[in-house]
Amino acid sequence: MDLLTDLFAHHGLVAVVLAVLLEQLGAPLPSTPVLLLAGVESAAREGFGPRAFLAATLAALLANGLWFWAGRRLGRRVLATLCRISISPDSCVRQNEASFARRGVATLVIAKFVPGLSILAPPLAGALGMPARRFIGWNLLGSALWAGAAIGAGWAFHAQIDALLRTLSRLGSAALALAGAALLAYIGWRLWRRALVRRELDRFERLGPAEAAALLGERGDIVFVDVRACSPEMPLPSRIPGARHLDLGALDDAALADWPQGAEFITYCACPNDASAVRAAVWLKRQGRRARVLRGGIEAWTLAGLALEAG
Known part of the structure; x- marks a missing residue:
């Protein structure tokens, strides 16, 4: 020291x-x-x-x-x-x-x-x-x-x-050893949590963009759910046609008040591992709704050359 x-x-x-x-x-x-x-x-x-x-x-x-x-x-x-x-x-x-x-x-x-x-x-x-x-x-x-x-x-x-x-x-060296052990323990705990969350995310059912687009064309009960954050200062530039927006910071019964009861929802985001979309789909299932996740989110949909509309 x-x-x-x-x-x-x-x-x-x-x-x-x-x-x-x-x-x-x-x-x-x-x-x-x-x-x-x-x-x-x-x-x-x-x-x-x-x-x-x-x-x-x-x-x-x-x-x-x-x-x-x-x-x-x-x-x-x-x-x-x-x-x-x-x-x-x-x-x-x-x-x-x-x-x-x-x-x-x-x-x-x-x-x-x-x-x-x-x-x-x-x-x-x-x-x-x-x-x-x-x-x-x-x-x-x-x-x-x-x-x-x-x-x-x-x-x-x-x-x-x-x-x-x-x-x-x-x-002396005992202080450095103690500080190093504490740092390693913290990093180990965070890595363990990361692996646990990743495993839970990977288990959730996903649809590829082409499969989701085919379902949208075949059935009338498919509703896309956009869970990206937005505000008047930060509007969404584009979205999947007909997508509804769900605010993950305000999940309550009122959020689904005017949503169709018999629809199947496909959630999507723009984040690693579709984490936000999975969170939204899990919440929708807890509300008794059918829900799956769009694999790769809005970026995968765009790369696939599929249609978008103004946000």
């Missing part, structure tokens, strides 16, 4: 920039401990706090700007990739879409304070077509609040953090 503090005293700004860049680019390395150390250093070194704050804010803005550009150029493909490499991939796109639908641009202000939202918010803003100036302004505000809060907390509690570091220094 003495080596850590000595290195930070001599290369603190470099550590801040690298930690924030790596985390905001998607590496599973939290930068908050480094920002707390920057707050501790600012209590001991005059003028360090403002420089660390500026470095952290600009590093976050740079990394988020790259993801915004990727979202603008690649759309939902970059979102799906980010979700697949994350530890909890199956509902992250829907959760972030829902946040934008409820809060709009304010999502960029709170994103860095919400686990799972920080890395997805910038590319999602790009994919949704948010103007670059608007993104930069709101993301700059969110980055500044986040960096200021972490560095400010380190400055306010520098005495307690110093005492903790001295205690860990006395423990």
Whole structure:
């Protein structure tokens, strides 16, 4: 721990920039401990706090700007990739879409304070077509609040953090072993949960786009259900013809008040593993309705060359 503090005293700004860049680019390395150390250093070194704050804010803005550009150029493909490499991939796109639908641009202000939202918010803003100036302004505000809060907390509690570091220094390698074991246990638990959810998702009955389109042409009781998040600020550009929208954030009996009783529902989304569509189909079955899932969602339907209508 003495080596850590000595290195930070001599290369603190470099550590801040690298930690924030790596985390905001998607590496599973939290930068908050480094920002707390920057707050501790600012209590001991005059003028360090403002420089660390500026470095952290600009590093976050740079990394988020790259993801915004990727979202603008690649759309939902970059979102799906980010979700697949994350530890909890199956509902992250829907959760972030829902946040934008409820809060709009304010999502960029709170994103860095919400686990799972920080890395997805910038590319999602790009994919949704948010103007670059608007993104930069709101993301700059969110980055500044986040960096200021972490560095400010380190400055306010520098005495307690110093005492903790001295205690860990006395423990030596035992402290590192304990921290490593705790981290491995956490990652193992999340991976186990991921495997469990994936197995449950894979068991649910799905229809391919061609099969679903054939059913729609043969039978009059087929209703598609779109479960993607939407709002006046974030309308759906297109949908499967005749599809009804179901808000996963407001599932209650009233949601089905005017839905046909004898119909068979085919749910679809735009998320990895059809996670949101499966959740909706499970809920519909619990309400006594017949429901299946469109394999691959709206993207598979579009790639198959099947008809779409305005959202």
